[in-house]
Amino acid sequence: MQVKVNPRYCKGCNLCVKVCPNRAFDQGNELSERGYFPPVLARPEKCANFKRKTRKNAVCELCVLTCPDQALTWDEEGGVEG
Amino acid sequence: MEFFDLFREDRWPHMFCPGCGIGTVMNCFHRAFSEMNMDQDKTVFVSGIGCASRIIGYIRADSIHTTHGRALAVATGIKLANPDLNVIVFSGDGDIGAIGGNHFINAARRNVDISVFCINNYIYGMTGGQASTTTPYKSFSTTTPYGSKEYPFDLAEVAVASGANYVARWTIRNVKELTSSMTKAMQKKGFSFVEIASPCPTSFGRRNRMADPTQMFEWLKIIAVRKEKSQAWGLDQLDLNIEGRITIGEFIERNRSPYGLIA
Numbered sequence: 001m002q003v004k005v006n007p008r009y010c011k012g013c014n015l016c017v018k019v020c021p022n023r024a025f026d027q028g029n030e031l032s033e034r035g036y037f038p039p040v041l042a043r044p045e046k047c048a049n050f051k052r053k054t055r056k057n058a059v060c061e062l063c064v065l066t067c068p069d070q071a072l073t074w075d076e077e078g079g080v081e082g
Numbered sequence: 083m084e085f086f087d088l089f090r091e092d093r094w095p096h097m098f099c100p101g102c103g104i105g106t107v108m109n110c111f112h113r114a115f116s117e118m119n120m121d122q123d124k125t126v127f128v129s130g131i132g133c134a135s136r137i138i139g140y141i142r143a144d145s146i147h148t149t150h151g152r153a154l155a156v157a158t159g160i161k162l163a164n165p166d167l168n169v170i171v172f173s174g175d176g177d178i179g180a181i182g183g184n185h186f187i188n189a190a191r192r193n194v195d196i197s198v199f200c201i202n203n204y205i206y207g208m209t210g211g212q213a214s215t216t217t218p219y220k221s222f223s224t225t226t227p228y229g230s231k232e233y234p235f236d237l238a239e240v241a242v243a244s245g246a247n248y249v250a251r252w253t254i255r256n257v258k259e260l261t262s263s264m265t266k267a268m269q270k271k272g273f274s275f276v277e278i279a280s281p282c283p284t285s286f287g288r289r290n291r292m293a294d295p296t297q298m299f300e301w302l303k304i305i306a307v308r309k310e311k312s313q314a315w316g317l318d319q320l321d322l323n324i325e326g327r328i329t330i331g332e333f334i335e336r337n338r339s340p341y342g343l344i345a
Contacts, residue, residue, distance in 0.1 A: 011100035013295040019255075036100070065113070065257040068105025069095055070085060 001052060002044045002078040003063060010071035012036030016063040022046040025063070038071070044078070083116035085109070089140050096140060101295020103254035103280030104134055107201055110257055111137075114264035125168045128157040130182060132174035133208045134201035134280075151182030154189040157196045162342045165195070168268065175202040179215040179235050186237075190244035190273050195340040197267045198275045200237060203282035211285035218305075218326040222289040234323055238277045242334050247272030249333040253279040253302045256330065263332065272340040279306065279328060306330045 003024075010032065017025045017039050026042035044050060048060040055074045064072045086094075089108065098104050127145035129135035130153035138145035148156045153171050161169045178186045178200045189196070205223055206212040213223040215235040222229055238251040248270040252260040260278060267274035281287065281298035292298045307315075309331030312322060319329050 009095045011095070013101035015101065015295060015299055018296045018299050034095075062257060065109050065261070066106050066254070067109070068098065068102055069100075070089075070105065070109065 001049060001055070001058075001074050001076045002047060003041055003072050004075040004078065005038050005041065006071045006073065007032040007038045008034065008071075009069045010034075010036055010038035011069050012038060013068065014039060015066055015068065016072060019062045019066045020047075021060070021062070022048065049074075083112070085112050088112050088115060088122065088142060090142050093140055097136065098133065099282075099284045101281060101283045101298065102133070103203070103278065103282075104137060104201055106254040106257065107134075107199065107260075107278055107280065108137060108140070110261045111199070111264055113261045114268065117261075117265060118268060120168060120268070124166065125170060126157075126160055127170050127172065128153050128160065129172045130174075130177035131208075132177050132206075133203070133282075134172055134174035135177060137172045151177050151180070152185065153177060154182060154185040154196070154198070158189055158192070158194045161194055161196055165342065169196040170268070171196055171198045173198065173200050174207075175200060175204070175216045175237065176206050176214050179237050183215075187240065187244045190241050190246040190275065192341040193245060193247060193272045193338050194342065195271055196273060197264075197270075198273070199264065199267075200275065200277045201280050202237065202277055203280045203286060204234075205282055205286040207282045207285040211289060219324055220326065221286075223286070224289070236319055236323055236328075238275070238333055239319055241273075241275040241277075245273075245336075245338065246275050246334070247336045247338055247340070248274035249277075250275075251277040251279065251328065251330050251333065253306045253328075253330060254281070255299065255302050255306070270335075272336075272338055279330070309333065 024047045025039045028037045122143045127138040129138045131150040212225045220229040241249045250263040283295045287298045305327045
């Protein structure tokens, strides 16, 4: 699974870029419809949860817990199969 | 429990500024609350006035928004009237440290069975950035244009001295520790107090050369010193406060019997 950025809630504070220990995020440069620059998940394979399938056994989760605008959620279908 | 089972999705995105730490506190609180399987209908949320006190308006539970500084007085009343309810107070530093300081000291002294989560952003954020009781020494605000000449108030130390049962302080960088501290605070009988150092890029950061949320996030890393580390350095919290730094950690765990409950 991988992290999904919700551009409707994101306010572009870039704390997820700062907090990720594996540098999976990059600062975005595309304007969202609300007028902010949401980050992009540039390197999803570096995320510690890339090979995990369900939210229950997720580790780390620093970005999801830190995001002040609840824009980051787990996408269980994303990432690798098996 | 999903995040939007506890919070109201119809009011999202919330009103807090980009980079404000209050949203992080909401995440951690949701984790702690859902881990404990607490009943939403048996929980009352109380708050005063300020940015941090706006959290309760987003919660899908009974909540009361009281006058400035009197959140703890109202929470005491609720707990004594119906001891079956879990009472949780969300408040800011202006509410708990400044105008409601007396209520805070006395609620901790009586050891009322409530959990208090104080989100300390070191400034009066909602009214435009005036210096509060916790503004660090020599930092700038609208009312201290030459740097604050007052020494800040250490809320966690006040709670320890007043006799609270559980006191901890974390920054919003320590999300895991904050979540477990919130769980402990809600389980603990008696007055439990968790102070959360939170960035305010809009009011505090802009006047202290930290306008970007990520810069304030780095600042929190610099100022926070673990309790064990400060003891190893031989510094007490007052020395650190004068330097503009804070200690983080769990400060006390007591088992005094709470007020108004038949033990």
